[in-house]
Amino acid sequence: MRTMEFAEAIESALKQAMSENPDIFLLGEDLHTLRVNLLAQFGKERVQSTPISESAFLGAGVSAAMAGLRPIVEIMLVDFIGVAADALLNHAAKVHAFSGGKWSVPLVVRASCGGGYGDGGQHEQSLWGWLAHIPGINVVVPSNPADAGNLLLSAIEADHPVIYLEHKLLADYWLDYMGTGGRENVTFDIPEAGAKGEVPNKWQPLPIGEAKILREGSDLTMISLGVSVHRCIEAAAILTNEDISTEIIDLRWVSPLDTSCIINSVSKTHRVIVVDEDYLRFGLSGEIAAIVAEEINSKFQFGRVCTDFTIPFNRNLEDNILPNVNRILDVARAFTYE
Amino acid sequence: MIFMKERTLLKLYELMYRSRFMEETITRLWNDGHIYGEMHLGIGEEAIIAGVLSHLIPGDAIATDHRGTPPFVMRGVDLEALLLEILGHPKGLCLGMGGHMHLFSQELLLTSSGIVGSSGPSAVGFALAAKYRKTNNIAVAFFGEGSMNQGMLLESLNLAAAMSLPVLFVCKDNNWAITTQSSEVTGGVLLDRVRGFGIEAREIDGSDVTTVWQAVETAIPRMRKSTKSPYFIQANCTHNEGHFLGDPLLRFHRAPRKEFGAVTGPLMKSVLQYKGGRIDKRIRSVTKVLSLIAKSRMQLSDSKDPLLRFEKDNRDLEDQFTQIKSSIQSETNLLVERIMGIIQEEGVL
Ligand SMILES: Cc1ncc(C[n+]2csc(CCOP(=O)(O)OP(=O)(O)O)c2C)c(N)n1
Ligand SMILES: [Mg+2]
Numbered sequence: 173m174r175t176m177e178f179a180e181a182i183e184s185a186l187k188q189a190m191s192e193n194p195d196i197f198l199l200g201e202d203l204h205t206l207r208v209n210l211l212a213q214f215g216k217e218r219v220q221s222t223p224i225s226e227s228a229f230l231g232a233g234v235s236a237a238m239a240g241l242r243p244i245v246e247i248m249l250v251d252f253i254g255v256a257a258d259a260l261l262n263h264a265a266k267v268h269a270f271s272g273g274k275w276s277v278p279l280v281v282r283a284s285c286g287g288g289y290g291d292g293g294q295h296e297q298s299l300w301g302w303l304a305h306i307p308g309i310n311v312v313v314p315s316n317p318a319d320a321g322n323l324l325l326s327a328i329e330a331d332h333p334v335i336y337l338e339h340k341l342l343a344d345y346w347l348d349y350m351g352t353g354g355r356e357n358v359t360f361d362i363p364e365a366g367a368k369g370e371v372p373n374k375w376q377p378l379p380i381g382e383a384k385i386l387r388e389g390s391d392l393t394m395i396s397l398g399v400s401v402h403r404c405i406e407a408a409a410i411l412t413n414e415d416i417s418t419e420i421i422d423l424r425w426v427s428p429l430d431t432s433c434i435i436n437s438v439s440k441t442h443r444v445i446v447v448d449e450d451y452l453r454f455g456l457s458g459e460i461a462a463i464v465a466e467e468i469n470s471k472f473q474f475g476r477v478c479t480d481f482t483i484p485f486n487r488n489l490e491d492n493i494l495p496n497v498n499r500i501l502d503v504a505r506a507f508t509y510e
Numbered sequence: 511m512i513f514m515k516e517r518t519l520l521k522l523y524e525l526m527y528r529s530r531f532m533e534e535t536i537t538r539l540w541n542d543g544h545i546y547g548e549m550h551l552g553i554g555e556e557a558i559i560a561g562v563l564s565h566l567i568p569g570d571a572i573a574t575d576h577r578g579t580p581p582f583v584m585r586g587v588d589l590e591a592l593l594l595e596i597l598g599h600p601k602g603l604c605l606g607m608g609g610h611m612h613l614f615s616q617e618l619l620l621t622s623s624g625i626v627g628s629s630g631p632s633a634v635g636f637a638l639a640a641k642y643r644k645t646n647n648i649a650v651a652f653f654g655e656g657s658m659n660q661g662m663l664l665e666s667l668n669l670a671a672a673m674s675l676p677v678l679f680v681c682k683d684n685n686w687a688i689t690t691q692s693s694e695v696t697g698g699v700l701l702d703r704v705r706g707f708g709i710e711a712r713e714i715d716g717s718d719v720t721t722v723w724q725a726v727e728t729a730i731p732r733m734r735k736s737t738k739s740p741y742f743i744q745a746n747c748t749h750n751e752g753h754f755l756g757d758p759l760l761r762f763h764r765a766p767r768k769e770f771g772a773v774t775g776p777l778m779k780s781v782l783q784y785k786g787g788r789i790d791k792r793i794r795s796v797t798k799v800l801s802l803i804a805k806s807r808m809q810l811s812d813s814k815d816p817l818l819r820f821e822k823d824n825r826d827l828e829d830q831f832t833q834i835k836s837s838i839q840s841e842t843n844l845l846v847e848r849i850m851g852i853i854q855e856e857g858v859l
Contacts (some may be wrong), residue, residue, distance in 0.1 A: 191785035204799055205689040205758065208773070211795045212780040215787030219795075223659035223695035224626050224687060252625065255662065290546025290598065292609045294624040350548050353756025357543030485609030486598040487546055 176317045176371045178342040183209060185321035185375040186244075189328050190214055193242060196328060199229055200246025200282075206345075226256035230281065234264045234333075237279040242328060250283040250337055251297050264333040265308035279333045280324075285313070286339040286399055286449055287494055289351035289360050293483040296340075296490075298398070301448070301455030303335050304427035310334045310380060311426040315342075315401040317369045319384075319424060325377035334380075339398045342366045361491075363402030381428035385437070389419035391509055393437040395460055396447040397423040400477075400495045404447050407500040416509060426456055434460060435467045443473045443507050447495045452478035475503035512724050519824060522564060522719050524834050526556035526817055529580040531835075531842050532589065536579065536596055536610075539846075540755050544853075545597060549610060549755040552580035554717075555682050557816030558745045559584055561722025562650060562680055565730050569647040571619035571636030573629035575654060577682075578613045578622030585618050589842075593849055601852075627660025629653045630679070634666045637675040637738075646734040648676040655744070656687025658700055670740035671707045676733040677740040678726070679704075682716060684746070686809065688753045689802065704742045716745025717814040720823070748814040752806065759806035 233245035287296030327334035408418035595602030633651035
């Protein structure tokens with residue numbers, strides 16, 4: 173075991189994967205600076221900087237993958253995927269089905285996501301529910317360095333499109349560029365266990381769609397992913413003092429969703445809170461409610477803590493719109509426990 | 511050469527300096543940690559913005575990019591509301607919702623956006639509305655040269671040409687897009703591209719406000735006439751703060767010891783990894799990045815500073831300039847004092 177920061181883990185896993193498979197290459201804006209260490213090790217054929225033409229280079233990534241390469245296309249911030257949505261929605265996601273399962277698209281789209289650092293509503297969205305809505309695409313959101321490296325390998329080895337989202341509160345260089353700008357007088361609520369932690373000596377892909385139970389409990393299940401997982405851990409510790417025993421599921425994958433993990437846990441606790449930094453309506457939290465309603469026959473209590481508005485620039489407003497510990501506690505305490 | 515009255519020159523100077531001093535103030539507030547997140551300044555673009563805006567009439571619309579502050583200042587947005595917004599205050603222009611990248615004024619038809627290229631479609635829509643209503647208004651799109659590779663902006667050029675819409679496309683060309691030199695990722699010549707759409711286009715020195723003013727003076731009357739048509743200006747400029755405050759390339763020049771310390775370790779380790787590309791390719795890649803860092807230094811030069819340039823070209827107006835400067839400084843300083851007072855009283859933003 174060794175210790176690494178979140179972004180360092182991603183880079184380390186990429187180095188391992190790129191050393192083993194010469195078909196893996198990176199495509200995206202400013203990669204000569206953002207991925208300078210990879211450029212230094214692998215040269216510019218493997219780390220290619222693009223113009224600001226997302227619809228073209230994401231679309232090109234789809235067909236480069238169809239041609240047998242293993243492109244990792246970077247969209248700086250997931251918010252910018254809006255300008256290139258067609259490549260995902262109507263192409264990456266469709267080729268396998270249209271070809272009767274004969275032609276696959278082993279594409280990875282890497283993007284930063286998430287808020288909590290005062291960059292406003294066009295730069296801090298999560299959007300994983302929006303993306304996972306499309307059949308044919310998987311979406312993965314690691315919450316700590318070990319998962320960040322291992323899940324990246326899962327994404328790369330998958331024979332279908334996977335969107336890999338790295339949260340900016342966890343990835344130090346993103347926060348440095350977009351949040352602090354090198355200043356020491358602004359601070360953010362960075363979850364320590366997410367930003368730095370033990371990682372394996374050799375990266376190993378994890379099974380696609382497998383969630384992880386971070387904490388076992390009997391009264392309440394919290395289901396979350398990304399940075400919000402750490403907000404759940406904090407809330408659960410407080411609830412322990414109130415005699416509420418919380419189980420926490422780190423979904424890791426928005427799609428495919430680990431439904432059996434969810435069902436097993438909620439069958440036991442009968443109380444579930446989904447803590448999701450993505451938008452409240454028509455997304456992951458509603459999907460989980462539907463799955464629980466479909467699969468569990470006994471009564472259960474359901475609550476959710478999500479983002480229900482355009483993310484404000486004002487830091488206080490922002491902190492209240494995004495899931496936070498107090499909002500989680502409010503929902504947990506409103507449940508009845510006997 | 512069109513004759514320019516002294517009054518016009520002084521007005522241009524006032525517009526530019528008001529914006530400059532406001533953004534210098536914003537820089538200070540950002541450095542002091544009162545503003546979160548990114549901060550993209552329009553310092554270095556003032557001549558372009560002032561030269562265009564001084565020709566606009568009420569009802570004209572402006573779509574800006576991520577450097578919206580100068581157009582908002584120069585178009586006459588209430589400065590207290592603007593500054594409060596940039597600080598994220600609930601009493602700001604947009605109630606603290608937007609911040610510097612998402613400024614809006616419905617009254618003045620001013621929009622901004624952090625999505626590269628989006629000012630193109632936005633201006634086209636305002637121009638469409640103006641033509642639909644049979645007014646003589648136009649719409650202006652401000653964007654950088656890097657945005658000229660974004661599909662929606664190219665589509666907007668065609669749309670404006672095909673639908674004969676009065677859009678003034680203003681490309682502020684600093685040849686940088688974050689850490690990319692745009693010339694390295696751009697095919698052909700931008701003006702040829704634009705002319706290919708059948709749009710009249712010209713390149714000018716964007717650090718000289720009189721050049722910009724004169725170019726727009728000739729372009730706009732034709733756009734306002736009943737035979738509407740778009741027009742394109744490519745104006746060169748420099749951002750001496752780089753892409754945004756705390757620009758990662760410029761940090762190498764400002765705090766070399768700290769930056770090189772952090773970067774060279776992992777970089778050399780990567781070059782020397784056993785597995786990887788051929789060694790000559792690796793070395794060439796690293797050399798290229800180092801030379802990019804070296805080139806980024808040219809942004810720090812004030813040789814293209816539009817205000818210095820204007821002062822030098824108009825030495826006879828020196829006394830008036832000094833007067834304008836000192837009155838803007840004291841107005842702005844009073845404003846900041848008042849605003850920081852409000853903020854301190856409330857405890858938090
Ligand atoms: C669609 C989209 N892609 C990428 C970005 C990230 N980004 C912000 S500004 C910028 C560079 C823009 O360059 P240019 O248009 O030349 O403007 P400048 O910053 O030089 O004024 C990039 C790539 C973005 N905001 N939106
Ligand atoms: Mg530029």
